[in-house]
Amino acid sequence: MSNTQQDFTERLLIDAGICGGMRVLDVGCGTGDVTYLLARLVGNTGVVVGADHDVRTLSIARQRIAPQHYDNPTFIESDLLSLPESLGEFDAVVGRRVLMYQADTVAAVRAIAKHVKLDGIVVFQEHDTTLVPASLDGFPLHKRAQGWLQHMIEREGADLHIGFNLHRIFTQAGLAVEEVRGECLIQTPNCAYGLGHIVRACLPRILAHGVATADEVAIETLQERLDNERSQSQAIYIGDMLFGAWARKLQ
Numbered sequence: 001m002s003n004t005q006q007d008f009t010e011r012l013l014i015d016a017g018i019c020g021g022m023r024v025l026d027v028g029c030g031t032g033d034v035t036y037l038l039a040r041l042v043g044n045t046g047v048v049v050g051a052d053h054d055v056r057t058l059s060i061a062r063q064r065i066a067p068q069h070y071d072n073p074t075f076i077e078s079d080l081l082s083l084p085e086s087l088g089e090f091d092a093v094v095g096r097r098v099l100m101y102q103a104d105t106v107a108a109v110r111a112i113a114k115h116v117k118l119d120g121i122v123v124f125q126e127h128d129t130t131l132v133p134a135s136l137d138g139f140p141l142h143k144r145a146q147g148w149l150q151h152m153i154e155r156e157g158a159d160l161h162i163g164f165n166l167h168r169i170f171t172q173a174g175l176a177v178e179e180v181r182g183e184c185l186i187q188t189p190n191c192a193y194g195l196g197h198i199v200r201a202c203l204p205r206i207l208a209h210g211v212a213t214a215d216e217v218a219i220e221t222l223q224e225r226l227d228n229e230r231s232q233s234q235a236i237y238i239g240d241m242l243f244g245a246w247a248r249k250l251q
């Protein structure tokens with residue numbers, strides 16, 4: 001099994017109990033990576049709705065091809081704090097890298113939980129930079145590139161330490177935590193890891209926030225230089241740590 005964010009998400013959702021026939025809401029769905037994964041997991045008898053307040057990403061999500069069922073998923077434009085009552089109740093509400101952007105995370109989880117039926121679950125995947133980047137060797141370029149991404153999302157208001165807070169947030173929102181897990185994305189000298197591609201996708205935001213200049217990033221050669229740095233080392237590098245948690249609505 002490859003060690004990617006999408007693998008982690010799939011295992012998290014399955015272990016949390018997402019299965020065929022469920023009605024699931026994906027809050028902050030973005031371009032729909034998790035929403036379409038959910039559509040596959042719930043199958044033809046389930047229902048998946050993706051919600052996001054960004055019309056631009058929703059239009060990209062809507063253009064993707066549903067894996068197996070014409071009716072799934074559907075998408076709505078909505079802030080997660082004011083989801084329409086007409087959505088009804090869900091067996092599960094899921095979100096990935098969304099809570100980290102909320103000013104009041106407990107209020108956000110409480111708002112979401114209103115749309116979960118009794119005994120249903122809330123599942124979130126977030127990240128945390130408290131322990132990373134980590135390596136025994138220097139990896140200066142990896143650390144610089146990772147730093148650009150971290151400073152960018154920090155300037156966009158994200159909480160970089162939310163993973164360690166997930167248990168507290170769920171509990172304060174009145175949910176019963178069932179599991180919190182964390183996993184590192186390990187980069188070995190010969191593994192393919194597209195940190196440079198991620199920086200390229202984020203470059204306009206990196207530049208807009210004044211985190212680095214185009215000359216400093218030198219995007220055309222970045223991925224190649226990162227690959228060289230990793231292949232010249234016998235060591236491993238950990239740039240990202242993923243946290244997942246799920247909790248049940250018991251009252």
Ligand SMILES: C[S@@+](CC[C@H](N)C(=O)[O-])C[C@H]1O[C@@H](n2cnc3c(N)ncnc32)[C@H](O)[C@@H]1O
Pocket residue numbers: 027028029030031032033034051052053054057078079080081095096097098101102
């Ligand atoms: C980092 S992206 C993650 C997208 C998707 N969950 C994924 O993992 O691929 C965060 C998404 O959350 C959305 N978002 C953040 N705060 C939101 C809110 N209060 N209500 C609705 N969507 C929100 C953003 O518009 C963005 O699409």
